[in-house]
Amino acid sequence: MRDRSDAELIEEILGGNVEAFGILVSRHRDTCTRFAVRMLGSGTDADDVMQSAFMRAFRGLRNCRDRDRFGGWLYQIVINECRTFASRQRRRDSRFVADQEVIERAVTPVEEDSDDSMSEHVERALAKLPAEQREAFLLKYVEELSYEEISEATGVRVSALKMRVKRACDGLRDMLEGVYHG
């Protein structure tokens, strides 16, 4: 049987079949999850953000104009939810570490030659970048969107995005050069 398109599923949901939303969720969940985890540095926080993002999408489904591009529209929501979460988090006491993953990471010694240790270094370096640079870098290099797509999703001009990506790359190079070449 042919898979129903996103637009067809949205029509069904708006017609009262809320179960069809589950298909949209399973179809688009993983694409946005990686961005949320990398952006927030925590699977637990990403879970919260993704729940909020999907609930916002469900409530605003009628406002999704191009229904065949639901994925792009959802991306915008996830990006905004990550921004909101991050700004709320900044306002909290940064010395309070409640996330078990972060605690475990902090007390686990890094084996310098393993792939895992490289990932640890990369994640720490990424976390040190300003949020707007991290966001632009992830969307460009990890999610591999075009600058035009990123601009549409974030509302930031292409020229500003290029500058953010360049600064992110410079920052990562400065932090990681010794790790990769040392």
Next chain:
Amino acid sequence: MADYRDDISDETAALIERVADSLRTPESLDPSFDARLMERVRAEAQSVHASVPRGSTVWWRSARLQLSPLGALALAAGISAFVALSTLAIGSRIWTRTVTTPAPAVAGVPAGPDTVNLVRFVFVDPRARSVEIIGDFNEWTKGANKLRLSGAPGVWSVSVPLSPGRHEYAFIINGSRWVADPLAVKSSDDFGTESSVIRVGSPTNSST
């Protein structure tokens, strides 16, 4: 990628590519994610249907008004009274009802065995560009009974004279989207297309 690689050494570009590659590993959420989310979605959908309509909510109910054949002649005069009556009721939580008191235009006309029922269908959707109702009463003919905006934003309505008995119907939104009433009894045809069922009482039946 060329955007940045143009400005940097091959060595740095290679480093950035390795960084990006390590970040491209897939991530997954807790296996309970979908179940938790859908629980919230169902709860929200239920609360939306049970509450007063909001800006982005689609909901529709029908109310009916009994009308004698003579009353049908006076329909044109009486319709404005029905519209006012129904519009007042939209803000209430429950407003599906049978109005047994004759409308002002047909006051004093006794109900007879050939009484028709004027059923008022209301559909609320602020984004709809057109709404019509099709059913066995109009031979499932598109364009036969178009709903009109009736004052409040996004509130579409039409009154349809129905004979007593069982009727099936559905709404057509924007000329193409078939929508069955989720709050009514459903009926499916051989192809699985859902429509809704309304039972119109006998002339002596004064309530639903």
